[in-house]
Amino acid sequence: MAEERIKQTSGVPKGLLQLLVLKLLADKALAGAEIVEEIEDETSGFWKPSPGSIYPLLAKLHDKGYTNESRIEDNGMKRYILTDEGKTFFEKQVKFGQKFLKKLEYLSPIFIGGFQTNINHENLNIVGESAKKLVKIFINTRTTIKNNLTKQDAEKVAKILNDCTKQLEKITEESKMNNLPYIL
Secondary structure: OHHHHHHHHOOOOOOHHHHHHHHHHHHOOEOHHHHHHHHHHHOOOOOOOOHHHHHHHHHHHHHOOOEEEEEOOOOOOEEEEEOHHHHHHHHHHHHHHHHHHHHHHHHHHHHHHOOOOOOOHHHHHHHHHHHHHHHHHHHHHHHHHHHOOOHHHHHHHHHHHHHHHHHHHHHHHHHHHOOOOOOO
């Protein structure tokens, strides 16, 4: 049970659920269960918000005038869509989200080093600078992918990332086999 709870919420920054719900409702009217499914799909099953998170958030957004509700006649399900005021609020939240992504760039060395002790800080700094560059370009590439990257270019990006991952895994495994402290 505790493991399931960790799967649902672990690593999810406060406010991210609201931002994702606003983003989804900016595109189309959705019911709470549909929002949960969309988020679970977008995160490849790693995060499935609970109804206890979604429905109070939808009520709060509605009370603030950010959404309109409509009932679907055949099953009585409520769907929500952003109002003009909700769209303005969402745009402000997007600007905040962009600031958050910028912070990730500078936090990437911490992610690399983790919570290990006895880290070779000189090596960590070398890797950390490259990690900052990678996070920055990944964020920029992600924006491009969402907006106008061709399928061919998306496949090229995927190949580069897969090749990089394999090389990093190899280095990590070699470090483990040689009983060397590793930072990846």
